Amino acid sequence: MTLSGITRQASEMKDLTKVDRIGAHSHIRGLGLDEFLQPKKISEGMVGQMNARRAAGLIMQMIKESKIYGRAVLIAGEPGTGKTAIATALFKSLGRRTPFTIISGSEIFSLEISKSEALMQAFRKSIAVKIKEETEIIEGEVVEITIDRPANGTGNKTGKLTMKTTDMETIYDLGQKMIDSLTKEKIGAGDVIIIDKSSGKITKIGRSFTRARDYDAMGPQTKFVQCPSGELQKRKEVTHTVSLHEIDVINSRTQGFLALFSGDTGEIKAEVRQQINEKVSEWREEGKAEIVPGVLFIDEVHMLDIECFSFLNRALESPLAPILIVASNRGITKIRGTNYESPHGMPLDLLDRMIIISTVPYTEDEISYILKIRCEEEDVKFTEEAFILLARVAAEKSLRYAMQLITTANVVHLKRKSKEEAIDVGVIKRVYSLFLDVHRSSQHLEEYQAQYLFHQTVNNDVEMKS
Amino acid sequence: MAKEESDLDKAMEILYDIEKVGEKIIIDKELIIDFDRRRNKNREALRSIQQKKPEKVWLCFGNMFVRAYTDKAKEIIEKDQAHLDTNINALRDSIKENYNDLKRIEGKETDDSFKLKALNSKEVEALSDLLPKVVL
Structure with missing residues (x-):
């Protein structure tokens, strides 16, 4: 095998560590707007479609400033004009802070849950709540641990724990329970640990670098960390963002044998949702939580039927409603579930509530x-x-x-x-x-349709291929 | 020519503000370390008084030594502890404020979610399945 042969093979191997799924819209990184919210002709993966992008930019600004909730936007246009692309671009531009749920119109039809429940879950997934937890912890490197077992054998050990950071050092007195935790976690001198003050839980982070040469051989799990700096007693604050749907789910789980009888239908009761809404509002008033309304994007909205549209009408008016963005490529068609025709396949009263962005062919x-x-x-x-x-x-x-x-x-x-x-x-x-593309395939069909199975002629006889 | 100067002036002003706020944050952090050191020393003192139970103790204020009765000394140290606790909490809050100011000057997005009041332990337990376990 020549050298050039080997190098050719090497260049053919792809870097498997970074294999991202390449989808139809994976090249889109954002809306491609400048600082005045004007679209650049070719930017961030988006090309052309200036008016629609400008409109989407305005909507993105309003979402970021939390100025519109419970509002609806319709992106309408012929197939292949960038409707889903704009929604993907909006998703990428809003960033990770805003909850963004993408569903397709036909996803809500399922045997397991009803349409309104599926829609409700999609709505609740698009609203998030920010909360904060706080604990006082002691974080430092253990200098030494001394444990005294009492001579008269009543069993109550006492001890002292010396801990330090790069800035200070102090001695703690230990009670029985703390000594037990320390021995259980096998904490020794040179370990960097965190003690939670409220729960007394001890977590070993690793071993200090300065003590790396103490022993010649160490266990397989030894991790070396730097000695912590700053004060010993720190306050740890963590914020979390959870969606309302996740809170619904953990509160409605039927535990124990009752689940066998009532059955886990996957439907969450309205009372549970009501209670959660009240609790979250209470927290919001006390300053313990912040509500982050997000975006729900329903693609192919013409697949929803008249009942779903009525549900949407109502859901948009509730106080905790996200922004609804829908896309449709139908012209004047029948609304599913009725015999009436309507623009975009949606009833006029719902259309009236929407801001419409239209996309044009490229x-x-x-x-x-x-x-x-x-x-x-x-x-x-x-x-x-x-x-x-x-x-x-x-x-x-x-x-x-x-x-x-x-x-x-x-x-x-x-x-x-x-x-x-x-x-x-x-x-x-x-x-x-x-x-073949669609055009050639349909041409072919027109010529040879008599030879296909189950082809129906004008007088409605079924002909079979001989 | 005048426009160039004002751009430079603007840049200088921004840098000046960033340094000012940065200094404040660093000073506050150092103060917290000092306070925590004192807090720990006070705690060690209270522990040793509790164990050895002497009648009178020596107290040290700066470069002055004072001999006092044990109960009086305990009161003084406990008051000092409470004082240190409030100071440290106030400093931590001001660090959060200054950090947000810094982000604003740098033109980055500020995160106001740390201004939320913390949930109590029962509420955290109720949500515990959703919240990931975070270790520093």
């Missing part, structure tokens, strides 16, 4: 730029001509079809084991002929 330049970004994301290179061909395919057929061709062309190219790194026109023509 121009050819924008399409070719998006393809370029996807090629970078999937780590695939094309020659100039091949890329122009791909862009034409995307403009004439469909953007999504062209994106699929990127991955498939890459696979064909790798199989051919050619020396070139860039994929050429021939490969694209090959995958184009192998995989």
Whole structure:
């Protein structure tokens, strides 16, 4: 095996430590706005679609300033115009502090829980509560431990514990229970420990670096840490953010044998939710909790039926409601569950409550730029001509079809084991002929439909393939 | 030319403010360490009085030594402890405030969630399944 052969193989191996799932929208990092909330033409993975992005930027600002809750936004546009992309961009731009739940319209239909329960859970997952815990702890390095067993054998040991930090040192008197905990945790001189003052719990963090040379051989779990600095008695404060849904779940768990009889249906009772709302409001008034309303994004909202829409109407009016963002690519269609037609497949009274952002189809330049970004994301290179061909395919057929061709062309190219790194026109023509897009597939059907199974002719006879 | 100068002046002002607030935080931290040292010494003193039970003890104030009755001495030390506790808590709160100011000057997002009142132990226990165990 020649040297060049070995190096070629090495370059083909991918770095498996950093394998992120590459999804359809994984190239989006944010909305791509400047400091005046104006969208830049190509930025953070977003291309074009300026009006919709500007509108989304305004909404993001309002969410950050907590100025809108219980409001609804509809993103409407033809398929393949970036609706889900804008929602993903909004999610990435808001950051981790804002709870953001993404569901698809058809996810709420399930045999296990009812539609309203599924929607309610989605709503509750999008509102978070911030709380804080506080404890006083003693953190330091153990200098020495002395334990005196009393001579007359009544059994009560006493002892002294000397602890230090880089700034100070002191001696603590130990009672029986503390001595027992120390012996149980096998604390010795040179260990860095934390003692919780309220519970008396001892945690060993590790061994001090300065004592690393004390012994020649040490156990497998020994971890070395720095001697702590500052005061011995510290106050530890931790803030947590939990969603209302998580609080609902732990409060509604049926414990013990009662669960066998009542059955764990997965539905949370309304009384439980009511109590939790009261408790959280109480905490908010006492200053113990902060409510963080987030965003619930429902994609393909036209899949919801009329009952769900009524539920949404009501849910948006409750005091603890997140911001609802929905996306729909339907025009004037029937509302599921009725025979009435309505814009976007949603009833007019719900539409009336919404701010509507519309997305428009991409121009050819924008399409070719998006393809370029996807090629970078999937780590695939094309020659100039091949890329122009791909862009034409995307403009004439469909953007999504062209994106699929990127991955498939890459696979064909790798199989051919050619020396070139860039994929050429021939490969694209090959995958184009192998995989049909919607247009060609429906054309094919129109020509050959009589030969397919269960094809129904005009007089409704069922013909079988002979 | 004038615009360049004002940008430089602005930058200097921001740096000045950052250093000022930073100094305050560092000084407060040092003060807490000093107070905690005194607190621990007082505690050791109270312990030894409790164990040895002498009639009179020597107290040291700065560079002055005073001999006093044990109960009077205990009172004084306990009052000092309470005083130190309130001081340390006040300093910790002011460090939180100054830290938020620092973040504001640097243009970063401030986190007001530490201003919340802490939950008591029963409430923490009720939520214990949700809260991750955090060790420093």
